[in-house]
Amino acid sequence: MINVGLVGYGLGGKVFHAPFINLTEQLRLHGVCSRTVEKRQEAANDYEGIATYEHFEELLRDPDVDLVVLATPHDTHAPMAIQAMEAGKHLVTDKVMCLNESEALAMIEASERNKVLLSVFQNRRWDGDFLTLKDILGSGILGDIYTVESNITAFGGPHSGWRAWKMHGGGRTRDWGAHLVDQALQLFGPTVEWVFADYQFRYPESSSDVESTSHCLLKFKNGVRCFIELGSAWIFPKPRYHVRGSDGGFRKYGVDPQEATIKLGAVGVSVPEDPARYQMKTKGREGEFQEVAVTPRHGAYRKYYDNIGAVLDLGEELLVTPEESLEVIKTIDAIVTSAECAEVVRME
Known part of the structure; x- marks a missing residue:
């Protein structure tokens, strides 16, 4: 049995980490660290x-304590992770891995030097809609892929707490953006050719100094353009995914239902999603476009910690590697730089 020490018991620690650690056969929640007595x-x-x-x-x-899990503000990830690995502990950190490439490289070096596991909690690789999209793209039914839109849009106010401030690694790019960049790299990576990004700021500096809206374009070597939009000024939300291919298209609305279900206390439950949220058209034999029914995959966040337990107990292959997370950080660095200088940033 692998004993886990969880650091942080806010939304991330309480909702996304502790329940799944507790469900995993090889893992045991041994302890929780928090500065506040209430937590x-x-x-x-x-x-x-x-x-x-x-x-x-x-x-x-x-x-x-064998494994430390960090569910703490983004700016603490690198120093706390390195400290834990220097103490001989295996390490999982919530996304985003850290604040920049140099921190990511230092974390990887500490992992290798101390011969301990390092992984980032990229649970949205197991979103049901992402798994469905991955299957569709893998089938080739849409032909050559031209563009993919990946959006998280709604209407609301600024982030609260530390997420509203640059000094803590706040902002939409390092929040949802860390998931959407990781998903794009899983589909079309392992690396991005170039990036262009633009930020908008619509909140008073007294309440937030991070971007309220992020528009990003990632160009991959295979020619695919991935548009990522994140923001809180959409009264009419955009599709979660919108794919344009030579032989068809795919569109899906709404986010994966797992988070909402977990918050209601149903952890590890397989949640089906309404097929009406999905739409796909492909070319028929005569070249006409026709509707094709989509059977959504079920999401499964628990598979992340199932893999961590299997890696440490059985020596299985790690599914979310530090090298993959380094590419996410390098891409986010390029997005931030592009937004600041209003120029294309090449990554080769």
Whole structure:
């Protein structure tokens, strides 16, 4: 049994990490670290018998902790991850991996030097709609792919707490953008040829200094253009995915239902999605376009920690590698640079 020490018990720690750690056969939630007594008590109430720690160093000194999971602000990921790996602990960090390429390289070097696991929680590789899209693209039914739109759009106010500030690694690019860039790299990578990005800022500086809207274009070597839009000024949300190919197109509305279901307490439950959210047209024998029914895949966030347990216990292959996460960070660095200078940034 692999004992896990979880750092942070906010939304990420409580909703996305602790329940799935607890479901995984080879893993055991051994303890939770939080600076606030209320969060430590909440964790102890949720998981009877676990250890609690006020300070990170206390957790690292616990010889029973094998794996540290970071569910903390983005700017803490690199220093805390390196400290944990130097203490001989395996390490999982929530996305985004860290703030820049140099931090990512330092994390990878610490992992290799101390011979410990390093992985980033890219749970949205197991979104049902992403798995469905991946199957459709793999089938070739849409022909040559020209463009893919990947959007998270809604209408609302700025991020709250640390996510509203640059100094903590806030902003939409390092939040949802970390997932959407990772998904794009999984589909068309392993690397991006060039990036162009533009940011909009619509909130008072007193409430937030990060982008309210992010428009990104990623150009891949195979010619595919991936448009990523993130923002909170869409009264009419854009499709979650919109694909244009030589032999057809695909469109899907709404986000994967797993997060909403987890927040209601149904963890690890296979949640079917309404097929009406999906639309696909392909060429018929006479060249006419016809509707094709889409059978949505079921999402499965638990597979991330299933893999972590299997890697550490059985020596299986790691599904989310630090090298893949490095490419996400390099791409995000390019997006930020492009938005700042209003120029195309080449990544080769």
